[in-house]
Amino acid sequence: MRIGFIGLGNMGSGMAANLVSAGHDVIAFNRSPEKAAALAERGATAAPTVAAACGADVVVSMLADDSAVEAVTFGAGGIVESLAEDAVHVSASTISMALAERLNAAHVGAGQAFVSAPVFGRPEAAAAAKLFVVAAGPSERITALQPVFDALGQRTFVVSGDPKIANLVKLSGNFLIAAVIESLGEAMALVGKAGVDKREFLELLTSTLFDAPAYRIYGGLLADGQFEPAGFAAHLGLKDARLVLAAGEQLETPMPVASLIRDRFLTLLAGGGHELDWAALGAVATWEAGGPKPGS
CATH class of the missing domain: 1.10.1040.10 (N-(1-d-carboxylethyl)-l-norvaline Dehydrogenase; domain 2)
Known part of the structure; x- marks a missing residue:
C-alpha cells in the first residue's frame, strides 16, 4: 500500500519504520527533514512538503497536539487540499473531540475519508510494533486499513463509526x-x-x-x-x-x-x-x- 506519513517524532519514527518493514511504500514528511532522511535510508521516500506526502491512498499523521494537526491539515498545501478524492486521512494523534469533528467534516466535504486511530503505547512499543490501535470511522475504511494497523500494533479495537469517539x-x-x-x-x-x-x-x-x-x-x-x-x-x-x-x-x-x-x-x-x-x-x-x- 502507498502510505504518506506525517510526523516522525518519538512515536511516529518507529511507526513509519514498521510500515516500511511490512513492505508498504512510505512517503514521509517531517518538519525537521533529517528525520525523514534517516527513514529514507531504510527504504522510505522523503517528502519535501506535506503536499508531497499526500500523493498516496492513505496519509497517516502522528503529531503532538491540536495545533500541529491543524497546521498540516488545513490551508494551502495541507492534507485536505492535497489528498486525492476517495483517499483517507488516518489521524493517530491524541487530539480533542472537537478537532476530530472538524477533520471529519472537512475531509467528507472534500470527497475524502477520515479515520481516527490513536494508539496506546510508549516509543519502545511503537518501535516494536506492539501498540494498541483504537480506531473509529467508516467500517469499510477501517477494514481496508487493517494491513496498516497490523504493521503498527498487536491489536486493533474498533470503537465506533464516529471518528471522535476514538479520541x-x-x-x-x-x-x-x-x-x-x-x-x-x-x-x-x-x-x-x-x-x-x-x-x-x-x-x-x-x-x-x-x-x-x-x-x-x-x-x-x-x-x-x-x-x-x-x-x-x-x-x-x-x-x-x-x-x-x-x-x-x-x-x-x-x-x-x-x-x-x-x-x-x-x-x-x-x-x-x-x-x-x-x-x-x-x-x-x-x-x-x-x-x-x-x-x-
Whole structure:
C-alpha cells in the first residue's frame, strides 16, 4: 500500500519504520527533514512538503497536539487540499473531540475519508510494533486499513463509526494512566519516607494487587527516578488532562480527579518539568515531602 506519513517524532519514527518493514511504500514528511532522511535510508521516500506526502491512498499523521494537526491539515498545501478524492486521512494523534469533528467534516466535504486511530503505547512499543490501535470511522475504511494497523500494533479495537469517539477513548485511557502515576507516586513517597525501598515496594505491588503494564512501566520509572529522555513529555500530559476535562464538560460528566491531575501537572511544570517524562508527575509527591525536585 502507498502510505504518506506525517510526523516522525518519538512515536511516529518507529511507526513509519514498521510500515516500511511490512513492505508498504512510505512517503514521509517531517518538519525537521533529517528525520525523514534517516527513514529514507531504510527504504522510505522523503517528502519535501506535506503536499508531497499526500500523493498516496492513505496519509497517516502522528503529531503532538491540536495545533500541529491543524497546521498540516488545513490551508494551502495541507492534507485536505492535497489528498486525492476517495483517499483517507488516518489521524493517530491524541487530539480533542472537537478537532476530530472538524477533520471529519472537512475531509467528507472534500470527497475524502477520515479515520481516527490513536494508539496506546510508549516509543519502545511503537518501535516494536506492539501498540494498541483504537480506531473509529467508516467500517469499510477501517477494514481496508487493517494491513496498516497490523504493521503498527498487536491489536486493533474498533470503537465506533464516529471518528471522535476514538479520541474520547484515548483521552480517557490517558487520564487513567495519569491517575495511576499520581497515586503510585503518592504511595511511593509515603513508604519511601519510612525507609521502604521503592523497587521492593513495586515488586510487591505488581506481584500481588496490580500486575498491569501501567504499574510496571511507570512504577519502574518512578522507583528509578528515570524521567529523561522523555518518552511522553509532561507538557503533553497537561495537554491531555485539559482535553479530557473539555470532553467531560461537553458531555456534562464531572471529572474531579482529572481536575486534580491537571493541577498536579501544573505544579510539575511550574517547577521546570516541561520536558521531563510525564512519569515525573508521580515524583511531585516526593518533592513535596522533602525529597528532590523531579529531574534534579
